[in-house]
Amino acid sequence: MLSIAARLLTFMEILIASIFAGLLGSLTGLGGGTVLVPVLTLFLGIPIAYAAGAALISTISTSSGAASAYIKDKITNIRIGMGLEIATTTGSIVGSLTVAYIYSHNLEWIVYVVFGVVILMSIIPTAQRGKYEIPDPKPPDWTTKVFKLHGSYYDDALKTEVKYWGVRWWLGELIMFFAGFISGLLGIGSGALKVLGMDWAMNLPMKVSTTTSNFMIGVTAATGSSIYWYLGYIQPFIAAATAVGVLLGAMAGTKILVKITNKQVRWVFLAILAFLGMEMLLRGLYLNHLLVVPIALQYTLSLIFTAIVMVTLFYKYGLSSKVNARRGEVRG
Amino acid sequence: MHAEVRYVVKWDMDYVIGLTLRIGVVISVILILIGVVLLVIEGKGLGFYDVQIMSVRSYVNTTVIPPLTALSGLTQADGLSFIVLGLMVLIATPVLRVALGIASFAMEKDWLYVVITVVVFINLMLAIFVLPALLHL
Numbered sequence: 250m251l252s253i254a255a256r257l258l259t260f261m262e263i264l265i266a267s268i269f270a271g272l273l274g275s276l277t278g279l280g281g282g283t284v285l286v287p288v289l290t291l292f293l294g295i296p297i298a299y300a301a302g303a304a305l306i307s308t309i310s311t312s313s314g315a316a317s318a319y320i321k322d323k324i325t326n327i328r329i330g331m332g333l334e335i336a337t338t339t340g341s342i343v344g345s346l347t348v349a350y351i352y353s354h355n356l357e358w359i360v361y362v363v364f365g366v367v368i369l370m371s372i373i374p375t376a377q378r379g380k381y382e383i384p385d386p387k388p389p390d391w392t393t394k395v396f397k398l399h400g401s402y403y404d405d406a407l408k409t410e411v412k413y414w415g416v417r418w419w420l421g422e423l424i425m426f427f428a429g430f431i432s433g434l435l436g437i438g439s440g441a442l443k444v445l446g447m448d449w450a451m452n453l454p455m456k457v458s459t460t461t462s463n464f465m466i467g468v469t470a471a472t473g474s475s476i477y478w479y480l481g482y483i484q485p486f487i488a489a490a491t492a493v494g495v496l497l498g499a500m501a502g503t504k505i506l507v508k509i510t511n512k513q514v515r516w517v518f519l520a521i522l523a524f525l526g527m528e529m530l531l532r533g534l535y536l537n538h539l540l541v542v543p544i545a546l547q548y549t550l551s552l553i554f555t556a557i558v559m560v561t562l563f564y565k566y567g568l569s570s571k572v573n574a575r576r577g578e579v580r581g
Numbered sequence: 582m583h584a585e586v587r588y589v590v591k592w593d594m595d596y597v598i599g600l601t602l603r604i605g606v607v608i609s610v611i612l613i614l615i616g617v618v619l620l621v622i623e624g625k626g627l628g629f630y631d632v633q634i635m636s637v638r639s640y641v642n643t644t645v646i647p648p649l650t651a652l653s654g655l656t657q658a659d660g661l662s663f664i665v666l667g668l669m670v671l672i673a674t675p676v677l678r679v680a681l682g683i684a685s686f687a688m689e690k691d692w693l694y695v696v697i698t699v700v701v702f703i704n705l706m707l708a709i710f711v712l713p714a715l716l717h718l
Contacts, residue, residue: 481644
């Protein structure tokens with residue numbers, strides 16, 4: 250038996266890690282899971298199946314808590330979100346069943362490696378997208394009309410009513426299936442892919458993409474969590490701490506998000522993404538004995554990598570973003 | 582005039598959906614927090630000791646706690662029971678939201694989106710009830 254203080258401390262440790270993850274997840278629309286799983290596995294030593302289970306459950310609280318605020322602000326496009334959920338829920342079922350096979354055959358390293366790759370790959374579109382706030386309009390196609398992909402919202406930062414419409418619904422669905430698959434496989438909301446599907450494929454404004462993504466994550470995660478529940482990847486004590494912590498972090502993030510422009514969000518987050526992604530990748534290769542590097546050296550390599558990524562991205566995108574931001578304001 | 586009435590109906594449904602999500606999360610968090618407080622004070626739950634429940638490599642997961650067993654502990658103020666119920670409520674919240682979405686699109690007579698939302702609901706039911714039953718066979 251432990252003392253009451255020791256029990257409380259165990260809870261607080263996971264809670265604080267979750268608040269941190271929830272804050273960053275909410276600010277970017279990525280969902281808390283992307284930060285939470287690496288933090289729980291790398292720093293708290295929690296098995297990746299439990300970390301994924303806790304993260305997936307927690308993204309429901311983030312999504313539901315944050316989405317209710319966005320629906321009130323009328324930035325979320327419920328139609329677009331619901332239409333794309335067909336693909337995300339189907340993908341999530343396939344992904345959860347795939348990871349069941351992986352865990353039952355002790356192939357955890359695959360999850361680490363895929364996690365690392367997914368994080369690192371989400372850096373580039375996030376950085377590129379930092380160049381502008383509202384996309385250049387593309388001519389509406391047949392899906393715009395059939396699926397009613399239009400809407401408008403009031404942008405607080407630009408101080409204007411933004412009218413928009415979406416295109417290429419089918420491409421959005423395709424990316425969403427993949428997003429759902431990754432969600433079920435890794436236990437994350439996979440908001441990065443959802444945002445990619447909406448702003449790159451469907452040409453929607455960044456704010457609509459991030460808030461609608463947040464709204465969709467809950468349904469996707471509920472699908473995966475149900476299967477995880479049956480498979481035993483949900484450890485109630487860990488999930489309890491993360492569900493509350495991620496929600497607290499996300500609530501703080503929601504308040505900040507409405508007040509700031511998207512560019513600022515990305516630059517803070519990219520550094521952490523680069524570090525966590527590299528670290529997960531190295532850990533996966535280490536577990537598979539492909540690249541046996543001591544843990545301390547892994548952290549050093551990840552830090553060096555982070556520095557290189559930041560410098561490269563700043564020179565490539567950072568300098569031009571200031572000019573474009575000003576142009577966007579004038580246009581607005 | 583007609584357009585105005587429809588706008589009011591739509592706003593009401595969005596409001597109800599937003600409220601449902603918020604209430605679901607609030608209930609779930611309250612249940613989880615009650616559970617955590619009870620667990621921290623009592624140091625045991627559903628026949629397991631704190632070291633078993635709180636260790637990072639704990640074997641106490643959702644496969645060793647059948648849903649009905651977990652709920653039976655609620656009357657004995659069992660911390661672990663409250664946590665499990667809270668997590669169940671959390672998963673149920675988006676499901677309820679999708680169900681309300683069907684009603685919302687039906688009220689707008691947007692039948693394409695009623696069908697789309699029903700498909701999403703079927704996927705959720707597959708994950709919650711059908712697939713676990715199939716995997717069990």
